[in-house]
Amino acid sequence: MSWIDKVRNGIPFLPKRQSDDQLWHKCKKCEAMVFTREWAENLYVCPRCNHHDRIGAEERFKQLFDRDEWEVLPAPQVREDPLKFKDSKKYTDRMKQARAKTGEKDALINAKGKIQGREAVVGVQYFDFMGGSMGIAVGAAVVAGLRAAIAAKAPYILFTAAGGARMQEGILSLMQMPRTTVALQEMKEAGLPYIVVLTDPTTGGVTASYAMLGDVQIAEPGALIGFAGQRVIEQTIREKLPDGFQRAEYLLEHGMIDMVVERSALKDRLGRLIDYLAPAEQDAA
Template structure:
């Protein structure tokens, strides 16, 4: 045995300290490595490039409602897996996995609270729950949010984030498009505002229904908004589309939406809109 082996064997090596997996966050926009705590404290917005990350319902409610105080509304009970659908996995197993991952019952969660003193019912779609896809549960939750807004006599604000209809529910998912449209009409008949905030991404049947029917259309910076994907459109019309034509800024420049609002300014902007659209109701 060489002297190097004897010295190496005599030295007690310390155990390697493991670094938590969630200590760092890599920005999807610029690739900068950020401390997760600092990133979340900045409302999941990259301080370098201002890329707006995707967030769930809890984080969104904490950011929007005064002092993070709100009351979640119970999710409606619907028939699960009505078609007994199965692809590489059973649909029932996919729902169970999504619930374990997000801690939510489905992709759309409603809550009631105050935004700078103004009461509002807010619905948030979570892209982490099966891509925010629209099925029976999302349609029922949307109508429940509308009905709660009518009962509270306040606006309904929806934060959309979806890949479209939920394919595992077939035609039943597509039926949610006219269903939600009728719900919006009921809200308007009650004389209450319907405000849409489109986040990244808002696509498919959600864009083709309630995401584009707001009294005011807002989008977060850089949000992908559209019906079909860019490659599908280009292969259909056989033309090259402009760079970024499905991003929020392009849609604003071409009159598809009303404003693009940074996440840090969104709560104040929503309060301002509510004060305009409900002038008879002073903030508490």
């Protein structure tokens, strides 16, 4: 072996694939290659095309809460696999796989902290956990978040991201639609604001219930928001739908949501909404 081979073999190179994955992020929309650090510092938004990528609860809490301080609220205890469901895999196996992948117990996580000095309870629906699907645990978490907000006399801010109801729980998942709606009525009776931030994607039974019942409806740019899929609608009405149909900007133009807010401006906008909808003197009352 020559001396140059000895030197080369002695250098601890990382495998090429591992090194590339750490250094670069490929945008899912424009396919531009962006430094991972630049992408993360830009709040996981592509600096080239402004595509807002999907993020989890921890990243969301870091971006919102003052001084990176928050308290994760305990997840409600619910019965798992009530129907003993099995398709190509057991439902319990799918749950184990999702928990191993995300480190979360289910698809919705609540936390309490302060946003620009004002206390708030924030719920984040995590799409990476079985598509953010709404099952008994998600419905119970929404109810728990609302009641925690009522107890704290604070607003409840919910970030939605879901493919709809969880089919493995059948009718029990659909029952979460009226269940959460009743809990929202408790929030209204308490005179506290409920703010929804629709993120990509928010569809199905989630859109047909708590996702569209906010006092203020916000969406992130480009978020897919709808009930049925575009293909299903086109096949039903036998017409071609317009470009951008079911995207946040289209819904804003047609009056379905109140505003589209970029991630970088979201904390400030939420802080101002809290001050407007729940004045500080209400906290002391």
